[in-house]
Amino acid sequence: MFGGFTGFTRPLNTDMGEQVLNAVANQSIRHLFTSSEAIDVQIRCFPSSKLLQGSIDSFKMQGRNLVIRRDFHVEEMSFTTDAVSIDPASALSGQLRLKQPTQAVAQVILTEEGINKAFDADLVRQHLVNVEMEALTNLSGGEPVSFRDVHITLMPENQVHIGAKVDLPNRKDLPISLRSMIAVEKRRQIRFQNAEFDPEGVPDEGRSLSKIVSLAFAEVLDGMVDLDRFDLDGVMVRINRLETHGKKLVFTGYAQIDHFPGSR
Structure with missing residues (x-):
């Protein structure tokens, strides 16, 4: 999707100043993530004398198999930024400080597997347990309901299939099944739109009940994912577009970088 890590290979004659900045930036970026398989940071400046004034031509970061807040997996x-202004003295102390915030073109790729793992995270589970919904009052006897075993299947053209289970007073392990479109709102919220009940895999005797609960569950999911809950230290991501590609969900947009991690 990114063309792998080709094109980011450092030339043999990389200036020493760039090497120092690359090493410092790489270490700073790693602090954003609980773990990572690979992170490659490239800072470019020509001529190198511009570093003395803190002027950088471009900053690029590319990471693979990243984990955010211990539970959220990013493929x-x-x-990628244009010109950036930094405090040149900060690099000597092992940090990078921006003179002013900067914006970068951003791309994030999630896998279907990573998305489904996220439904087990406490930050997500708290929105699925003991949910009070007026639409289900008659079915639940006025008691809150909890959804579990959530599984999303990515489909072409930004469609998803969503399955889950719920317990009701008169029915345990009721399967939920629906299809929906996913879209972006306000550049930060993931919306589940045009939800429709999918009867496939739901026993005939439970379909009428499952349809009601499935459409109610779509309301629970709609707007639940807000990127503000996942902001990284000093980095705010905003989405302009999302697309499903096989078993991957691709977000493109921009990132506002206020400061490098640990540099305030």
Whole structure:
């Protein structure tokens, strides 16, 4: 999707100043993530004398198999900026400080597997347990309901299939099944739109009940994912577009970088 890591290979004659900045930036970026398989940071400046004034031509970061907040898996993430102004003295102390915030073109790729793992995270589970919904009052006897075993299947053209289970007073392990379109709102919220009940895999005797609960569950999911809950230290991501590609969900947009991690 990013063309792998080709094109980011450092030339043999990389200036020493760039090497120092690359090493410092790489270490700073790693602090954003709980773990990572690979992170590649490239800072370019020509001529190198501009570094003395803190002027950088471009900053690129590309990471693979990243984990955010211990539970959220990202297949790939990249930021690319144009000119950036830094405090040149900060690099000597092992940090990078921006003179002013900067924006970067951003791309984030999630896998279907990573998305489904996220439904087990506490930050997500708290929105699925003991949910009070007026639409289900008659079915639940007025008691809150909890959804579990959530599984999303990515489909072409930004469609998803969503399955889950719920317990009701008169029915345990009721299967939920629906299809929906996913879209972006306000550049930060993931919306589940045009939800429709999918009877496939739901026993005939439970379909009428499952349809009601499935459409109610779509309301629970709609707008639940807000990127503001996942902001990285000093980096705010905004989405302009999302697309499903096989078993991957690709977000493109921009990132506002206020400061490098740990540099305030």
